[in-house]
Amino acid sequence: MTDTPRAWETVLRSIETDLLAGTLAPGDRLPPERQLAAGLSVGRSSVREALRVLEVLGLIRTQTGSGPQAGAIIVATPSGGMSALMRFQVAARGFAVRDVVATRLLLEAAVVTELATSGADLAASTQLLDAMDSPSLTEAEFLALDAQFHVSLAEASGNEVVAAMMAGLRNSIESYVLEAAPEWHSWPATSERLRREHRSILEAIRNTTADLARERVRNHITTYYSESRLTPDSAIT
């Protein structure tokens, strides 16, 4: 009943407190592991367990050596953590692939609706589409740009939470997509279709026709996963 927290939880809570208090902010360096351990009266291994968690969550970046770039630095890049979380949950069957796809559809529909309504800056997304026109791209490279394009839409909406979720959702089933890719009927035809659909989505957004953009996103994504033989059914909204 005394509820003794484990040592590494103490470290985690201490860092969280410093973050909330503003003592620690993105760009700052954490104290060296040995010093952190001494300051909290825990072993260095406990500190390391806590730092490992923070690293996977995308909160810090560690680097060996000396100098200003060495050590643990607060970075707060959520997409990495979101990807790791979802990838493992899919692997452990905590998340069904069907739900991942449905959630992606849900989020992306909301994103394009917002973009069509608010008229945000789509320069980054447009640039990615141009890059995808290069005929020298391999299949994997093309799909990577494809993923970036969809994330860029979420970023353009200005909602970092949604952007991170989109990245995580995509990454979590990336291996499944790549696995299924060889089964696509014809890669040149598929990539051509994907490019066309991307441009039509952007066009609908620019014309501020939210319903049309949403409809096109819906078709785009369901077709995509259907060809990958990933259950396209049961999409919320």
Add this chain to the structure above:
Amino acid sequence: MTDTPRAWETVLRSIETDLLAGTLAPGDRLPPERQLAAGLSVGRSSVREALRVLEVLGLIRTQTGSGPQAGAIIVATPSGGMSALMRFQVAARGFAVRDVVATRLLLEAAVVTELATSGADLAASTQLLDAMDSPSLTEAEFLALDAQFHVSLAEASGNEVVAAMMAGLRNSIESYVLEAAPEWHSWPATSERLRREHRSILEAIRNTTADLARERVRNHITTYYSESRLTPDSAIT
């Protein structure tokens, strides 16, 4: 260029592989740390760093002692990991509270739309509402049930990914809500209003009036966070 993975990454990848291969499944026990270390030719501390990550991500549960319940067991409970991730990202300003609220609104609107359309089982949600009618509840207890109610809606939609996200979003700003709670004008009046709004949302779902349910959710959430002085603006959709 040799790209030597760190020892704990080796452990993580090994476990992920076993999960994907089906060698490891929810309910299974991981090998003891010492044995795992020997099998992968890494130190026990590296194994522990990997297990710590998996624990925070909600993939395993560890317990001391001996017997069938001791050790690390695969559980795959994503909400815990989602909560930790979002809580730290909010603390480190990777996520703006505004975006968290906007995302919650987005997801919940989609959830009630789905529920109103598909006619899912709402018994669990109804039961939580009844529990919230008890006059002996403290403020914190009431708010905990409140959070559970909203998560239960997401669960009723059958999408575990969305349910985990809802739980994570809510937990990540829970501390802010509790902080602001004392500033509410009148607790009895507030709780009464919340109860009323909850029931009206469920009613709209039962009547399969999706638009109405969405509208009521929107009002419910924006009012809620507005009273908590948490930026209610800029909600996608």
Add this chain to the structure above:
DNA sequence: GTCTCCGTGTGGTCAGACCACACAGAGATC
């Protein structure tokens, strides 16, 4: 047959040691 106790295996933690690495400054070289 029941109760008690202790062996055993598990995670949790700590301390110490060593390695690889990267920077910074001292010193050598031109």
Add this chain to the structure above:
DNA sequence: GATCTCTGTGTGGTCTGACCACACGGAGAC
């Protein structure tokens, strides 16, 4: 004086060994 080289130093990364707390389960006492 400017440049190059080298070594010291501080950092994370890892391993080993040791000890603790805990919970189960069977051996032994009653």
